[in-house]
Amino acid sequence: MNADKVAEDMLDAALPILKDSKEKIQEFVYHEFDKLAKNARFIRYQTEVENWTEERAKKHFQMNILATQTALLTVEGLGLIAVERAINAALQAVREPINLAVGFPLV
C-alpha cells in the first residue's frame, strides 16, 4: 500500500466538499449579516428620528442580537457538517485499498 497515494486520494475526496461548503456558508453569512446590519441601522433611525422610546429600541436591538447569535450557531453547525462529510468522503475513498492491504474490513 502506497501511503502517499492514500493520503492524496483522501485529500482529493475531502477538498471539493470543504470548498463547496465554504462557499455555501459564506453566502448564508453574507445575506444574513447584511440584513441584520441594515435592521440595526433602521432601529437606530427609528430611535433618533422617529422617536422610538429607549425601552422599545432596546427590545428591538435584543431581537437583532438574538438573530445574529442564531445565525452564528448555524454557521458553526454547517462547519461541523462540512467536516463530517469531508472525513467520511476521505474514508470512503481509501476504504478498499486499506481493507485489501490489512486483509480485513478495518475501514
Next chain:
Amino acid sequence: MKSIFKKSVCLYMGMLLTIVLVLASGVLSSCTFIAPYDEKIDDGVSALHGEIIGNLDEEYDAEVYDELLQNVQQLKMRSQAYPKNEHTTEQLGNLSSAIELTEEIHSMGISAADEIALETSLNSIFKSILTLEISKKR
C-alpha cells in the same frame, strides 16, 4: 483444570479483540458530529414561522403567545432528546426569547416600523434554524 482456564482466557481475549475491532471499524467507517435531520422539528418550526408573522397584524392576545411559547418548548424538548444537537437546542432557546420580546413589543402597541424590524429579526432566526436543520439531511 489449568488448560480449561487457559482456553477460557483465550476465548475471552478473542471475544474482546473482536469487539475492539468491530468498534474500531465502526469508528473508522463513518463519523457524525451533529444530530440527524428531524422532520418534526423542520415542520414545527415552519408552522411557527407562519403563525407568529401572521399574528403581528392581529390585536395583541396573550393566549396566542402562550401557545406559541408552548410549541417552541415542545420542539426544544424534542431537540434535546438527540445527542449532538446543542446548536439546534440553543437556537430554539433563542427563538423562545425572541417570541417573548415580540410579545412585549406587541403588548405596547405595534406600528408599521415595529413590524418591519420584528419581521426582519424573526425571519432571520427562522431561516437560521431551518438552514441548519435541512443541512442535517444525509
